[in-house]
Amino acid sequence: MRGRLAAARRNGLSLKYAILGLLSEGPRHGYELKALYDEALVPSAKLNFGQVYPTLDRLPPSPIDGDIRLTDCVHALLRSRNLVESHRIYDEGEVQGINTLEDLERAEFILQKRFFRPRRIEEESVIHFGTGGWRAVISEGFTMYNVRRLSQALANKIIRDGIEEQGVLIGYDRRFLSDRAAETSAEVFAGNNIPVTLVSEDAPTPLITYATDLKRTAYGLAFTASHNPPEYNGLKVFHTDGSLLLTEETLAIEREANALTRDDIVELDYSLAVESGIVHLEDFVARYVDSVESQVDMNAIRRAGLRVIVDPMYGVGEVALNMVLTEARCRVRVIHERRNPLFGGRSDMGSGKDIGMIDQCVIDGRFLFKNIKCGCPDFSGFQCSEQSRFIHDPSAGSVD
Secondary structure, three states: OHHHHHHHHHOOOOHHHHHHHHHHHOHHHHHHHHHHHHOOOOOHHHOOHHHHHHHHHOOOOOOOOOOOOHHHHHHHHHHOOOOOOOOOOOOHHHOOOOOOHHHHHHHHHHHHHHHHOOOOOOOOOOOOEEOOEEEEEEOOOEOHHHHHHHHHHHHHHHHHHOOHHHOEEEEEOOOOOHHHHHHHHHHHHHHOOOOEEEEOOOOOHHHHHHHHHHHOOOEEEEEOOOOOOOOEEEEEEEOOOOOEOOHHHHHHHHHHHHHOOHHHOOOOOHHHHHHHOOEEEEOOHHHHHHHHHOOOOHHHHHHHOOEEEEEOOOOOOHHHHHHHHHHOOOEEEEOOOOOOOOHHHOOOOOOHHHHHHHHHHHHHHOOOEEEEEOOOOOOEEEEEOOOOEEEEOHHHOOOO
16 A cells, blocks of 8 residues: 555545555555545545655554554544544445455445446536437536527527528427527527527427428527437437438537637527517418328227327326318327426336326227327327237327
């Protein structure tokens, strides 16, 4: 141990690294030295390495087994008039003396618990695109500041490409702050003299991609976190034809966005932008429904006389689907259709329990089909009550 401390001092390493480095040399030394550091008997913020190293170097090993005891280290520091502090341990499971092999095993478990205990999700304020878009915990990574930076990076790309007149289309779902993020993004594009078409109400992702292709805008933006838990929000960005951006495109945009500061962002107040007309609200539901119905044999559905129960799971997929089913002369019952950013305390992708919950409604109401939609909704599924099997697998894609 003394040799490792001396080497650390010569190499300019802190006592922390010297102590942690000894963990690999054996659990006995490792635990004692880990305790010296983690129990804050010599807090790292107050360590005077010029005094600590010489004091520890002078410590004689135990005549019993040649080890240097933690208590000996503390006593040596006290005798040298160094400041030694201890801090209260609130986790009683951390208190462990080592006198037997059983104590040693418990001490090893304590170290494992420290390393592997689940941690609260904490994010830096850095924009990072993953599969299908940018996702982050609300108030950690998903902030209005990052929404502005990302919108400014996209605006810069549009200006460089000289396609400002195409404008952008922005939509959003029912997640917490999605509507506010959409307005914030619209302010940035308006400030850069780029026209904005803002979907007039919360909408499913397929409707937003449809509207992007219909308007032929430079980009389509959908503020959503898809199937992530309710504490997440994010953004999907689409090409003119409604397809997702490629990886090299998102990497370039995130690099530029992360390099931007507050002074680089140009904005126009939302109310003024709407009043001037550079931001205008537009309803696409009727046209979207017409597009869906043009690809479906509506007469066949009408002749079937279906009874359908729909569970949008507090998401945004109910309006358009309800219109299609109603026009197809289906008897429709909708549950969980109101807005709830927490998805009723359950996953917005649903589960076997969620499906079972509406099974009784299907039986009681003598419905033939039930439609289960995730809260995004990027996916949807139909289940026939008689055969109790899916005729459209949610993992296969959207039927919105």
